[in-house]
Amino acid sequence: MTKITLGKAINAGLRAAMEKDPKVVVMGEDIGKLGGVFRVTEGLQKDFGEDRVIDTPLAESGIIGTAVGLALRGYRPVCEIQFDGFVFPAYDQIINQVAKMHYRSEGRIKMPVVIRIPYGGGIGAVEHHSESPETLFAHVPGLKVVSCGDPVDAYWMIQQAISSDDPVVFFEPKRRYHEKAELDESVPPVQPLHQAKVVREGTDATLFCYGPMVKTCLQAAEAAVEDGRNLEVVDLRTIAPLDLATIFASVKKTRRALVVHEAPLSLGTGSEIAARVTEECFYHLEAPVLRVTGYDTPYPPSRMEDDYLPDLDRVLDGVDRVMEY
Amino acid sequence: MSESVPGPAPEVFAPHEAPVSPPQASEEVEFVQLLTPEGERVEHPDYSFDLDDDAIKGFYRDMVLVRRIDSEATALQRQGELGLWASLLGQEAAQIGSGRALNDRDMVFPTYREHGVAWCQGVDPLRLLGLFRGVDQGGWDPKDNNFHLYTIVIGAQTLHATGYAMGQQRDHAIGDAENGEATIAYFGDGASSQGDVNEAFIWSSVFNAPVVFFCQNNQWAISEPIDRQTRIPLYQRAAGFGFPGVRVDGNDVLATYAVTQQALKRAREGSGPSLIEAYTYRMGAHTTSDDPTKYRLNEDLEHWKLKDPIERVHAYLARHAGVDHDFFDQVEADADKIAAELRDGCLALPDPVLTDFFKHVYVEETPQLAEQRDQFAAYAASFEGEG
Numbered sequence: 001m002t003k004i005t006l007g008k009a010i011n012a013g014l015r016a017a018m019e020k021d022p023k024v025v026v027m028g029e030d031i032g033k034l035g036g037v038f039r040v041t042e043g044l045q046k047d048f049g050e051d052r053v054i055d056t057p058l059a060e061s062g063i064i065g066t067a068v069g070l071a072l073r074g075y076r077p078v079c080e081i082q083f084d085g086f087v088f089p090a091y092d093q094i095i096n097q098v099a100k101m102h103y104r105s106e107g108r109i110k111m112p113v114v115i116r117i118p119y120g121g122g123i124g125a126v127e128h129h130s131e132s133p134e135t136l137f138a139h140v141p142g143l144k145v146v147s148c149g150d151p152v153d154a155y156w157m158i159q160q161a162i163s164s165d166d167p168v169v170f171f172e173p174k175r176r177y178h179e180k181a182e183l184d185e186s187v188p189p190v191q192p193l194h195q196a197k198v199v200r201e202g203t204d205a206t207l208f209c210y211g212p213m214v215k216t217c218l219q220a221a222e223a224a225v226e227d228g229r230n231l232e233v234v235d236l237r238t239i240a241p242l243d244l245a246t247i248f249a250s251v252k253k254t255r256r257a258l259v260v261h262e263a264p265l266s267l268g269t270g271s272e273i274a275a276r277v278t279e280e281c282f283y284h285l286e287a288p289v290l291r292v293t294g295y296d297t298p299y300p301p302s303r304m305e306d307d308y309l310p311d312l313d314r315v316l317d318g319v320d321r322v323m324e325y
Numbered sequence: 326m327s328e329s330v331p332g333p334a335p336e337v338f339a340p341h342e343a344p345v346s347p348p349q350a351s352e353e354v355e356f357v358q359l360l361t362p363e364g365e366r367v368e369h370p371d372y373s374f375d376l377d378d379d380a381i382k383g384f385y386r387d388m389v390l391v392r393r394i395d396s397e398a399t400a401l402q403r404q405g406e407l408g409l410w411a412s413l414l415g416q417e418a419a420q421i422g423s424g425r426a427l428n429d430r431d432m433v434f435p436t437y438r439e440h441g442v443a444w445c446q447g448v449d450p451l452r453l454l455g456l457f458r459g460v461d462q463g464g465w466d467p468k469d470n471n472f473h474l475y476t477i478v479i480g481a482q483t484l485h486a487t488g489y490a491m492g493q494q495r496d497h498a499i500g501d502a503e504n505g506e507a508t509i510a511y512f513g514d515g516a517s518s519q520g521d522v523n524e525a526f527i528w529s530s531v532f533n534a535p536v537v538f539f540c541q542n543n544q545w546a547i548s549e550p551i552d553r554q555t556r557i558p559l560y561q562r563a564a565g566f567g568f569p570g571v572r573v574d575g576n577d578v579l580a581t582y583a584v585t586q587q588a589l590k591r592a593r594e595g596s597g598p599s600l601i602e603a604y605t606y607r608m609g610a611h612t613t614s615d616d617p618t619k620y621r622l623n624e625d626l627e628h629w630k631l632k633d634p635i636e637r638v639h640a641y642l643a644r645h646a647g648v649d650h651d652f653f654d655q656v657e658a659d660a661d662k663i664a665a666e667l668r669d670g671c672l673a674l675p676d677p678v679l680t681d682f683f684k685h686v687y688v689e690e691t692p693q694l695a696e697q698r699d700q701f702a703a704y705a706a707s708f709e710g711e712g
């Protein structure tokens with residue numbers, strides 16, 4: 001068993017899916033010889049050929065629109081959008097076509113399309129390269145939205161997403177691509193795709209997070225031990241649908257909840273969790289559900305991003321507020 | 326010309342064609358025609374119609390039936406039985422000619438106006454009404470007739486067609502002009518301005534995908550005339566993308582058949598995409614919600630009435646093919662029968678139930694949606710027994 005990075009784990013997951021099912025095709029910009037700008041598809045074109053690992057023209061609507069056609073023909077396209085901020089030319093095809101095809105065909109047409117999007121900030125990038133648009137997809141009926149937070153999940157979740165007969169928007173935490181973990185490919189995944197996991201058991205409050213914030217929240221939870229606080233950390237993994245059963249169970253245990261994400265505050269993932277927890281766990285709560293998130297501004301120039309992004313201190317500040325309420 | 330019209334386009338846009346403005350608004354630009362508006366067969370150096378008069382009688386019948394279906398649907402809308410209808414009036418030859426050129430493996434990606442192509446593919450006309458009556462959003466299985474669902478977002482289907490054609494390539498379904506497979510994407514002059522259509526041109530070109538892009542240039546995108554979409558004839562755009570383009574008399578069913586057949590063969594044998602601009606005219610409104618009297622001249626309509634796609638075939642059959650009135654009478658009788666069946670079928674379409682449609686959002690339903698479905702069902706049930 002060897003340590004593997006999150007980026008390499010997705011590569012291995014893609015490879016496994018392609019070996020298992022000849023209908024899986026991977027498509028995107030610069031994903032062939034270059035292996036993608038983050039090298040996530042490195043070596044795939046060499047091994048699976050240009051018909052299955054397709055370097056596309058630079059046209060995101062084209063990537064998704066042709067993926068729809070390939071899916072109608074029986075293929076299972078895995079599309080790479082190069083960066084979060086570049087998905088929007090494809091938004092119409094994703095929202096009006098990919099998401100609705102099963103519905104409008106009354107179940108006759110399936111859209112097993114995976115849309116991989118490296119997302120989030122913290123890498124000192126120029127504008128449009130650090131965004132967290134997950135809610136813009138999670139709000140859309142017909143789409144499923146997930147994000148992996150560690151290499152083992154990355155390996156299995158990408159395969160589960162490809163196996164899904166529903167379209168899945170797969171958000172990859174780009175600043176965690178180089179995080180390492182032990183991966184034993186012979187051990188099957190513990191969770192199905194749309195289930196959250198408790199990554200740290202605790203008793204005093206729950207931190208709900210996903211993607212790049214999982215590591216941040218785990219670090220915050222360790223730091224909080226010094227303050228005598230035993231925090232639970234839940235990696236949501238699935239944003240649409242949310243795994244409400246796991247969320248409710250944790251809140252009923254700890255009675256306090258803090259949602260952490262990089263995306264802006266208003267109408268974000270935290271808003272939905274706060275609403276649902278209020279509906280279901282009202283009498284269990286010792287404090288309102290609080291949120292530590294990016295601000296309602298465009299993603300800032302990178303010299304300011306450390307102030308914009310939730311970090312260990314801001315999470316602990318949120319913990320103080322939810323504990324002292 | 327008003328001052329808002331830009332000056333002549335720089336020569337660099339079309340070095341092989343000068344002047345470039347404004348031929349697109351005129352029939353002076355050469356197109357492929359094999360049957361004149363007067364019903365006379367004419368020769369063309371590159372295209373010929375290779376079927377017999379029985380086939381032409383079949384095309385005639387198709388066009389009359391489809392026009393009758395279309396007018397019945399318009400009437401149903403006027404009587405409140407449909408929420409909307411998009412008429413194909415005037416475009417029968419473009420649709421029947423191209424539709425009859427398809428083999429039973431070719432795949433069709435329509436807009437929302439391809440009722441004639443649907444007819445050629447064997448889609449029950451009643452199924453077309455569901456979308457417009459509001460009982461469904463596409464009531465047929467695309468696999469049954471190789472006819473994808475109607476696409477309302479302008480131009481989006483051209484990318485689907487291109488992707489599907491890339492699948493045909495990967496399935497090794499091309500390589501034979503007769504028995505191979507091709508994909509045909511329908512769109513209009515307005516859609517030619519869409520990014521998706523231009524992306525589809527690029528993709529099909531660089532991947533050499535077996536797509537026939539069939540543009541019905543009916544001159545109007547709701548209220549916007551063709552010169553708001555283009556400075557050059559649309560078929561000439563193909564050259565810039567690296568594949569052949571041709572303009573055909575869209576009201577000539579023999580020509581649309583011949584031109585489409587050739588483009589399909591080219592795609593099926595693996596020679597790549599092509600663009601057909603069927604030059605026609607939208608004789609009716611954009612949809613039943615539109616009022617063309619606000620933006621176009623009646624004279625234009627009168628001008629195009631003389632080029633009617635059905636009249637010219639009638640003239641040919643009667644004058645040159647010895648077809649007598651029994652045949653024409655029978656076609657009219659068939660049309661009335663189909664229209665009556667369509668009307669009865671429309672009125673009998675069952676109203677859909679919202680709980681059923683919750684089920685179609687996902688293959689694997691989410692717990693949240695199941696909960697909402699149950700809540701709605703309980704809420705709806707709470708009214709049962711009330712007067």
